[in-house]
Amino acid sequence: QVQLQESGPGLVRPSETLSLTCTVSGGSISPYYWSWIRQPPGKGLEWIGYLYYTGSTYYNPSFKSRVTISLDTSKNQFSLKLSSVTAVDTAVYYCARGGPRGVVDYWGQGTLVTVSS
């Protein structure tokens, strides 16, 4: 059974960089797409970006140049960095298997990241 687990700080200061890691267990990184999706409190789901197991990355233009997603196949992990955060970036961040061009069949439990001074 594939499991995903997000890790990283739950509090980030405004203007700083949000950094999260997703550890995949029970399955291989290949040959899948892997995504970061977020959900502001009380709101819907929003794609941040995703990568293919080869390392190719795809980012939601809404995040412009603030986002970087990377892969560490040796650790079965992929990571999210979102720079210059503001209060509107406060959300539950999910890592997931799949991307916007397919279904998302496995999700992490989600981690709440609050942007506040």
Add this chain to the structure above:
Amino acid sequence: EIMLTQSPGTLSLSPGERATLSCRASQSVSSSHIAWYQQKPGQAPRLLIYSASSRATGIPDRFSGSGSGTDFTLTISRLEPEDFAVYYCQQYSFGEDWRTFGQGTKVEIK
């Protein structure tokens, strides 16, 4: 960019009743590339249905999906207490779109 509109926003029903949730697309969704997810409070979404009508692994048969083109439906034949949740549809037909999820329908206990 394709837009998904889910209706109703909230559905108030009693256990044992039938729930019918709608997802309407602004353009035809090819190959019925529609999925449905269930999200309970404090939990991640869970995949229920893909390809408009195929149940994901382990999903009870009281959940069914149907539709084609621009109109899709998720039906819960008899609501169990654990089915009260928010349901999202997703289209995965348009390769360049990022707003692929509907806004959600909340099924609440009447």
